[in-house]
Amino acid sequence: MSLSAALRRREYMILITGASGTVGRPLVELLVDAGVKVRAVARNPAGLPRIVEVVDEPVLEGVTGLFTNPRAVGDTIDGLLAESRAAGVRRVVTLSAANVDDDLEDQPSRFRGDRNREVERAVTASGLDWVALRPNMFAANAFGLWAEQIRRGDVVHGPHARATSAPIHERDIAEVAVRALLDDDLLGTRPVLTGPESLTQEQQVQGIGAAIGRDLTYREVPPEAARQAMLGRGFPTGFVDGLLGIQARSVGVPAVITDEVRRILGRPALSFARWAADNAYVFRSMP
Incomplete structure (x- = not known):
C-alpha cells in the first residue's frame, strides 16, 4: 500500500x-x-x-x-x-x-x-x-449441521448425501466486503459470491475428516427422519423445511459457481478443504 x-x-x-x-x-x-x-x-x-x-x-x-x-x-x-x-x-x-x-x-x-x-x-x-x-451457502453452516455428530464419532447421519452446494469461506466474504467498503469498483453492484467447487454433502463431510485426520462416513437417512432430528435440536420448522427442499432439488445437479471472488480479489476463492483445515479444531473430539 x-x-x-x-x-x-x-x-x-x-x-x-x-x-x-x-x-x-x-x-x-x-x-x-x-x-x-x-x-x-x-x-x-x-x-x-x-x-x-x-x-x-x-x-x-x-x-x-x-x-x-x-x-x-x-x-x-x-x-x-x-x-x-x-x-x-x-x-x-x-x-x-x-x-x-x-x-x-x-x-x-x-x-x-x-x-x-x-x-x-x-x-x-x-x-x-x-x-x-x-x-451462497456458508461453509460455516457445517458447524450447526455436523460438528456435534463428528465430535461424537465417525458417522454423520443426514439426508440427501448427493445434495450439492459450492460453500464459501467466510474470509472470502470478509475480504470482498473490505474492497466494497474502501474502494469504488463495486459501487452499485450485487456480486454473487460462491466457493470454487461444487461438492456433495458426502464430499464435504469427507473433507472435514481429512482435515482432522479421521475417516468420516456420511450415512443417508430418510428426509423425514432428518427433519424430526433437526426439529428436536431446536431448528425452526421453516428453516428445516426450506433447507431440506433446497437439498432435495440439488441432488445430482452441480452447484452454480461464479468467478466473482477471483475477479474482485485477484485470486481464486478459498477451497472447502482450506476452510476445513482452518476450522478443524471445532470438529475434533472433546477431551
Whole structure:
C-alpha cells in the first residue's frame, strides 16, 4: 500500500453491525490490519482486536462507512439508514444472499432471523453509495449441521448425501466486503459470491475428516427422519423445511459457481478443504 493510500484509510471510520458474527469478526480484523478505524456493534466482543471501539448499539458520529448484517439490524434498517444519512455516512455495504430473490419459503435463513430481502432493498434505495454482497451457502453452516455428530464419532447421519452446494469461506466474504467498503469498483453492484467447487454433502463431510485426520462416513437417512432430528435440536420448522427442499432439488445437479471472488480479489476463492483445515479444531473430539 502506498503512503497516500495508507493516509486515506486513516480517514475512514467503519461501523460494523454483527461484528462478532461469522463474517463480521474476520471483517473487523481485516479492516484493522488495513489501518482503518473500526467501531463494532457486537453481542460477544471477546477476541476482537483491542484497538476496536465496541458499542452496544450503532453510534454514527464520525462514521464514513456502514456494514449491515441483516440478522443484526433486522426491522431497524430504515431508521438506521435515515440516521446514517443525517450523520454524513457516505457508503453502506450490506450482507445479503444469493437466494434473496427466491420465494421466502425457499430462504431458510429467514427463519433464523435474517431479513436479507428487506435490508438489501432498503440499502439500495437509501440514497447512499451502496454494495450488496450476495454469498451462497456458508461453509460455516457445517458447524450447526455436523460438528456435534463428528465430535461424537465417525458417522454423520443426514439426508440427501448427493445434495450439492459450492460453500464459501467466510474470509472470502470478509475480504470482498473490505474492497466494497474502501474502494469504488463495486459501487452499485450485487456480486454473487460462491466457493470454487461444487461438492456433495458426502464430499464435504469427507473433507472435514481429512482435515482432522479421521475417516468420516456420511450415512443417508430418510428426509423425514432428518427433519424430526433437526426439529428436536431446536431448528425452526421453516428453516428445516426450506433447507431440506433446497437439498432435495440439488441432488445430482452441480452447484452454480461464479468467478466473482477471483475477479474482485485477484485470486481464486478459498477451497472447502482450506476452510476445513482452518476450522478443524471445532470438529475434533472433546477431551
